[in-house]
Amino acid sequence: MPSKNRLKYLASLSKKKQRKIEGKFIVEGVRALYEGLNSDYVCEEVFIDAEHFGKVNDLIELSETKGIPVTFVSGEEIKKIADTKSPQSVAALFRVKSNSNLSGGKFIVALDDVADPGNLGTIIRTCDWFGVENILISANSVDLFNPKVIRSTMGSIFHINFEIADDLSSKLNEIKSKGYKILAADMSGKSVKEAGKIESKVVLVLGSEAFGVSTEVKKTADYAVSIPGIGKAESLNVAVAGAILIYELFGGK
Amino acid sequence: MPSKNRLKYLASLSKKKQRKIEGKFIVEGVRALYEGLNSDYVCEEVFIDAEHFGKVNDLIELSETKGIPVTFVSGEEIKKIADTKSPQSVAALFRVKSNSNLSGGKFIVALDDVADPGNLGTIIRTCDWFGVENILISANSVDLFNPKVIRSTMGSIFHINFEIADDLSSKLNEIKSKGYKILAADMSGKSVKEAGKIESKVVLVLGSEAFGVSTEVKKTADYAVSIPGIGKAESLNVAVAGAILIYELFGGK
Numbered sequence: 346m347p348s349k350n351r352l353k354y355l356a357s358l359s360k361k362k363q364r365k366i367e368g369k370f371i372v373e374g375v376r377a378l379y380e381g382l383n384s385d386y387v388c389e390e391v392f393i394d395a396e397h398f399g400k401v402n403d404l405i406e407l408s409e410t411k412g413i414p415v416t417f418v419s420g421e422e423i424k425k426i427a428d429t430k431s432p433q434s435v436a437a438l439f440r441v442k443s444n445s446n447l448s449g450g451k452f453i454v455a456l457d458d459v460a461d462p463g464n465l466g467t468i469i470r471t472c473d474w475f476g477v478e479n480i481l482i483s484a485n486s487v488d489l490f491n492p493k494v495i496r497s498t499m500g501s502i503f504h505i506n507f508e509i510a511d512d513l514s515s516k517l518n519e520i521k522s523k524g525y526k527i528l529a530a531d532m533s534g535k536s537v538k539e540a541g542k543i544e545s546k547v548v549l550v551l552g553s554e555a556f557g558v559s560t561e562v563k564k565t566a567d568y569a570v571s572i573p574g575i576g577k578a579e580s581l582n583v584a585v586a587g588a589i590l591i592y593e594l595f596g597g598k
Numbered sequence: 599m600p601s602k603n604r605l606k607y608l609a610s611l612s613k614k615k616q617r618k619i620e621g622k623f624i625v626e627g628v629r630a631l632y633e634g635l636n637s638d639y640v641c642e643e644v645f646i647d648a649e650h651f652g653k654v655n656d657l658i659e660l661s662e663t664k665g666i667p668v669t670f671v672s673g674e675e676i677k678k679i680a681d682t683k684s685p686q687s688v689a690a691l692f693r694v695k696s697n698s699n700l701s702g703g704k705f706i707v708a709l710d711d712v713a714d715p716g717n718l719g720t721i722i723r724t725c726d727w728f729g730v731e732n733i734l735i736s737a738n739s740v741d742l743f744n745p746k747v748i749r750s751t752m753g754s755i756f757h758i759n760f761e762i763a764d765d766l767s768s769k770l771n772e773i774k775s776k777g778y779k780i781l782a783a784d785m786s787g788k789s790v791k792e793a794g795k796i797e798s799k800v801v802l803v804l805g806s807e808a809f810g811v812s813t814e815v816k817k818t819a820d821y822a823v824s825i826p827g828i829g830k831a832e833s834l835n836v837a838v839a840g841a842i843l844i845y846e847l848f849g850g851k
Binding site for chain 1: 629716720723724725726727728729730731750752753754757791825826827828829830831832833834835837838841842845846849
């Protein structure tokens, strides 16, 4: 059983400031934890709701094989650790990565100040579905290790390479010089249906919920692409727009 | 200034039970409120943060033209009324609709127990973008007038026709007899890229986050469609999957 202070420490990692200081984050849920344990992230401790003991034997075994301490806690304690109202049977303490280096693959998704954690997490999950392994994130975006981001990735956080860019436009210009075309999602751009499949290496840039891709970043773009709509909505949610563009530009048959 | 009791009443509408009893819901934000005032929904009262008075003159005028009482409140009071942490300058009290009758258009999106309010709201917003006006919602889905649903629709709640189905499969069979094809989103289905554009009237059914489209509802389907993925993610978020399918099946050029 963890001490009161230890619980307090773990719960404090729901705050960005504390994650920055400690370099740790919390993962919740069986599936996400499997993905984490099988990734190159460092897991420091696994917490298991003692009531669910029998149902997660494999997970306990895997943790022990990897030499990771397993601590049994109550359901209430898991809730505190995992910053969630939903019942979860497991949670774990991981070390953050500050950067994981883009692999130089054909497709990169870049995020220009995406603010909502659910959107960031969902975009990562979508990238993972379509095999887009590289994500470039502006430093002013929501923190990648925010619990809601982690939750929304559904384990995909452990599959992607990411880089945090202090200056997204410089970074994009640098990438451009390596032969990538930069596409900015922009409502005034050309319909993505006309753009068709692109043969070169591509960076797709998605903007913030409130302002879209910034003027500064747009200047680096070779093209602007949009999604044709005929209804009355003013815009699409950024995770939705991103998904449609990723599907159209990078999706398989 | 609203009384303490009135504030309590308005805040209580964040709860489903209370909305069911009262038949009212709260809308927040300038844009959503415009959409609401210009829709056939009944608005009973508009609340304006007195500090933002000068910035929403048009909205005040519009409300007054329509004979809707405008009440000035403090920023703190707006927050209580609107069940949100984000600062909003306006909120309003609307009457719910129990059903708004599907218009018999070419495309219907049906939701089989979608549980997350952000997902439901985002799907409505996406439908509105692509001109899909008719949404059929199983009674076990999250309540349409949940504040997070309303917020995520970004005003699109006021543009769509919806019907709540106590028994979704019976309802789908009824619709089917009117010449619609039923397509169920299902990971084991045929790739939507192979499905191509469908000439007949179509209902696209999206399932719950945890279980997908239920077996019962799948039995009504003419086809199952999937989105091909090559990465490691186990699935796509339902609002994302729905958006890609809507785009591919119903999207324009």
